[in-house]
Amino acid sequence: MIYDPTVVAPTNLEEVYELLAERGRRAKIIAGGTDLMVGLNAKSLAAEEFIDIWRLNELRGIDDEGETIRIGALTTYTQLIRSPLIQLSVPALVEASRTIGAIQIQNRGTIGGNIVNASPAGDSLPVLLALDAEVEVGSIRGVRRVSFNNFYTGYRQTVMGPDEILLAARLRKSKPNERSFFLKVGTRRAQAISKVVMAVKVGTTGAEIKSISIALGSVAPVVIRAFQTESLLTNSILNATIIEQAKRTVSQEIAPITDVRSTEQYRRTVTGNALARILWRLM
């Protein structure tokens, strides 16, 4: 039999909610297709029905909410890169978006897709985690907000129910004493799936680190925070000794695997070195 799934294209969010309430996981949502179509082409993924949300403009856009920025799930990486608001308030997200695929992917790939695809190698995810993002999910039952810290429950698993759709991510704007960094290690600058990807948010008073969030991808089954390393560095004044300690701590508290892209040992070493490189920039 020729594989010929049906596609429904709802014109508003209410219709999406109703379709999902009825079909649940039997139907698959498609947006920009940059992950999903790869699976379809490789026949590693199939569904009888797709819900096409690409034209659902109510899920697209970047809104300044004062203290926070709300990014609609269908916002593409190109839209993030071009947004003056994101450039000013969340430059680490611009940096991350520039490293995702190349222009062809950035024009179609969406931040919502990166979140729900739930790959530990999703390059925008450490930025969201380091910046204390919150995500908004909706269903016929209503809209709820989930801290991004609690969004993933295991490898490629999220807290979303079968009737729910991701609506947006919400980021807190940086305070004047806070800086954010993004660093990705891949085989080449474009089109690379990361071996290690890192985002760090640091708040300082003079030479002292008052707060630090270190978020890492590709080094555990889900994107993770390096809490031990964060406590080591909080209320410290950076010097060569503490940077060495942070390198060792972070390389121990991650749980990388050996796979086609890299080895466990390489990932441990490079994660330490990458963090050290960011910390040296703070001194």
Add this chain to the structure above:
Amino acid sequence: MKINFEINGVVREIDAPPMKRLLDVLREDLCLTGTKEGCGEGECGACSVIVDGEVINSCLAPICQMQGANVLTVEGLSSDGRLDPLQQSFLECGAAQCGICTPGMLISARSLLDVNPRPTREEIRTAIAGNLCRCTGYIKIIDAIERTAADL
């Protein structure tokens, strides 16, 4: 599923399964075989086309999302038998070897020059970062794009 879209300036209606790839519709339904399939997973850029002003991989776009869209393929670059200056420049610079990447390179370059007529070499490299040339003829490709920009 009936899809109406504009392809290289001509409005066409086709009837295709909704999840059929734009790439396959171009090559099989419309006989526009200039657009190539390389990897089929969004890595190589051989299937690049411009949709509503933005370059995308046609192997990752289902045809159902093209309703009402404006698509430009390599066949649409020349007009009245006259090559696009980029195509002329690729010829003169020897920027095509085996030729498989060339349609995608031309499309990415066109997309760049449409918004940035005087790109730096670094900007050119970024614009074609999603297009792989396995003959590795990148220098001549960059030269050709740069020369087109200089001649504009």
